[in-house]
Amino acid sequence: MKIGISGKGRTGKTTISATLARCLARRGRRVLAIDCDSNPNLAMSLGMEAAAAARLRPMPGRAFDEPRDVAELLAEYAQPGPDGVRVVLAARVDQAGSG
Numbered sequence: 001m002k003i004g005i006s007g008k009g010r011t012g013k014t015t016i017s018a019t020l021a022r023c024l025a026r027r028g029r030r031v032l033a034i035d036c037d038s039n040p041n042l043a044m045s046l047g048m049e050a051a052a053a054a055r056l057r058p059m060p061g062r063a064f065d066e067p068r069d070v071a072e073l074l075a076e077y078a079q080p081g082p083d084g085v086r087v088v089l090a091a092r093v094d095q096a097g098s099g
């Protein structure tokens with residue numbers, strides 16, 4: 001099952017995503033929560049430990065030179081959160097440019 005949540009700013013996307021992820025995980029689903037916000041805060045909303053959240057690095061935004069195994073990628077980029085939810089960052093903008 002794949003669930004995508006999008007919508008206007010400040011309407012509760014992150015709060016609903018985090019709650020849904022934890023509820024599904026508690027019901028026994030294997031949950032991978034992918035934060036696609038360029039200013040990511042899903043880890044915090046999930047209640048992830050600060051140390052694990054600090055280890056999150058965005059996955060490269062370009063195509064890989066060689067096909068990569070999904071399990072290997074998750075081992076490299078995913079961090080564990082509460083209720084067994086794993087978290088991945090799709091992107092992060094550290095500093096905005098001009099214009």
Ligand SMILES: Nc1ncnc2c1ncn2[C@@H]1O[C@H](COP(=O)(O)OP(=O)(O)OP(=O)(O)O)[C@@H](O)[C@H]1O
Nearest residue numbers: 007008009010011012013014015016017037041045
């Ligand atoms: N059901 C709700 N009732 C009241 N406040 C809520 C509710 N859901 C979220 N909020 C609050 O509204 C604010 C925005 O929520 P949230 O960050 O989840 O929205 P968002 O759509 O992800 O925002 P952004 O576009 O900035 O990423 C937060 O301060 C959150 O605590």
Ligand SMILES: [Mg+2]
Nearest residue numbers: 013014015037
């Ligand atoms: Mg948000």
